[in-house]
Amino acid sequence: MSVYDKRPWLARYGDQPADYDLEFDDALSMFRAGVQRDPDGDALRYFDGTVVRRDLDATTDALAAGLLDAGLRRGDRVAVYLQNVPQFVLAVVGTWKAGGVVVPINPMSRARELSYLLADSGAAVLVCLEHLHDEVAREVVPGTGVHLVLTTSGLDLQTRDDQRLFAGVTRQRHEGTTDLLGFVERYRGRTPPPVDLGPDDVAFLTYTSGTTGVPKGAMNTHRNVVFTAQVYRDWMRAGRDGPVLALAPLFHITGLIGHVAVSLLAPAPLVLAYRYEPRVVLDALLEHRPAFTIGAITALTGLVDAPGCTRDHFASLTSVYSGGAAISPAAERRFLEATGTRVHNAYGLTETTSPMTVTPFGTPGPVDPASGALSVGVPAPNTVVRIQDDDGHDLPLGEVGEIVAEGPQVVPGYWGKPEQTAVDLPGGALRSGDVGIMDPEGWVYIVDRKKDMINASGYKVWPREVEDVLAEHPAVRESAVIGVPDERRGETVKAFVSLRPGTSATPEDLIAHCRERMAAYKYPRSVVLLDELPKTVTGKILRRELRGT
Template structure:
């Protein structure tokens, strides 16, 4: 008997009898071209006062792909995008596909060490970067990588009116030795690249994740994955051309890549970009653009509620709201509804599931586990099989806690050039998520813990060892251990415990500053506690559990 038998409204989401979605497009580029042909004059991207129609986006990406070909970029090569939420990100991604390449999205908060690691691992031969990021970070590292062409651009492009506060002080920067994107597009205007054939199993982009174990790995997201989960967003939530997508998630993240860009390319709904999230600007933008849909971390919605003197009427159109990437307190969902009148629907997935594998159906509300107070992450989405298994891989019945194992068309092909890690996390193409949870008797899933020690701060995944390695670079540090601790705003934040070398005098504030200079902003520890000794087992293993409860 299925747990859905007496719940007809959930029957279509039964993981035992999933609703089948037939392939609609062979690849994400075909998906975009169909929309551009269907609605050429509608807005594809809105960026402050700037507008780019689908027809214009088609022409711009043709020019970009033609320029890549002229620079010697060949099908199968990788192009890295190092930018905030700007139109050029979308232009570079689609243009890369038109040239037969693989896009590599890179967190704009990454510093030199992290950027070097990702460029080296991906073997990217072209880098598209904001001028400021090139000057401050990339210029020092590209010479030691496979990158042979650097294309720079300004966040001031594609807008012309009054300077928004989020861009205050931004100036155009000369970047010697690089190609200017605007000039490149002008030079190749009207040109078209050689036609390439992309199949559903070709890689659309590499998205770097810490995964379930170890340092960052490039998840190989195929065109099939992208098309399938774009359709999941469309059909699960009911997004169409009359909607307006607000881009609150970073475009480099799988949520931004699929829940913002791909859904817009599929449906023809305009994508509204704001460079980076500013809560007051977001509220005004929702009102001005009549935005209807977004998906982002719960910290986004907490920030919207905390805008001073916020006018709830400005969010009147904002009815299709989803949140994922971090645990959602039920009290926050209710506070948001009390403030704005709209319910936040939970959604769950990983980079390795190309965004959602579970979600709360749009016309439903997630139950709350009475024992733990946890909000359900939803039920498995279309064509998706999810099992809860024990340490030996045996499937567990409803109510018992184990690891979530996911199988479906959204599961990525593996990790770039890492067959061993692929075999461990994705044996036979089935994803062992590393997340621990359970399914209740009604078929709703709950996440209760992570199998490993990965930290989830506001949706950003942080590997403790990486932070520890940076702390060990400080001459005064003898030992370091990093854990995640509860945080009211980010859900979880990074805390470091440090013991010092004999005679060293180092303050917690100095160690915070030391790591802040060497790591992306979301990674460095917000708290540092200095101990005489780091607690360890007899065998020398750090007792992280003991540190978390200090």
């Protein structure tokens, strides 16, 4: 047996639907239904500023009319190079109303990266922050097919100038650009012609991190988006009890679905705070009292460790999830002890439009006794998850292999890369590159990335297991484990560790801690203490940067 039957599981653990149909054919219809249900409710909250759904609808009508007037055609790409600001959602919905495809771009991207993404996607329009145009885009855009650049500022749509994030920031105007909000006002009152979007039309073109080569544009369809938004609402209780806090960056698939899409579907207010800064996020928790959030465990623990953090900051949150980086059992316990709120686990990739497995709301995730890994949940509805060997054959439940998923959230392919699509998505099933286990009840456990496995004297060592043991030490905040060359063993284990504020530990202390708890070939032979571990903007630790250290 390699695929479990979820029906007995659902009878024991909850009332989440095992399977369901799409409620809407496209994400734009999802947005319009939310406007009709609650036209005067808050759609967006940004510091002291708010945008109600009726106004967001009218503003996105104006943007769409302007984009069409500027020559945007159905299927054209609009690149969005912004932080977590209201204009991000404005650009998304306005692009859909014009029949376009949204290309979210990491605001940390520099010239080389931005140039590649604009060229590969064939973007016709760029929406970006003024300072990013000044620092990056101004030199890049002339060499691309972008014919309209709309700029905006994080100071727009807020009623106070927050000096923690905007000290010294002033509005900028650059030749060859158009002010986004001025552009919208020019077309205020105009309604774009109806657009007939379908489930198979591309909603987002989201780029993978490029850790195994150049970034690839995953084609997230409207079916993908609507389906996973329903999973967030039904299985994770997102948007059902109140506002959604945008803890993850909106350009990332977690932010696009777990923040933007689910807030449009529920509908629920989306609380934005420009970018992750613990003091600012803690203030947003008190001011807006959100009920749901999802983010990397590193971001969640960063809030707990921030000066002045109390349980009251988290009192309104009825549902908290972690995505983007694995959670250790120790990190889960610490968050629960500090906040009184359990953090649930979910697992997905860009190519699965966020979650493929989910820990259903209110259900504690089990820990695998062999690897010590906390489960990342069970397969989402309508989703089949398999554990396969290197030849693509299903393995029995309980055996370690590559996690493979197929379902309504899996993208149909990569933009302009049919050969890579055939390799990573054979027959429409995603080969994740992650190694894991599935138990007889359907709980999935991630062991590690295939490429990160360490071969020490012929024994397999998965970095994740060593990192989980390190997390049990009271002084350890974060860790990353890699394999390094060793004359006698071939490879040996090396750990990089950052400590919790106000604690101390030596490398020898941490090595001894692991040696007492692990087989001899697994514990790290060396430990390097760092103030901060290198991470992506979504909180994933960059082991590749540590390999040259």
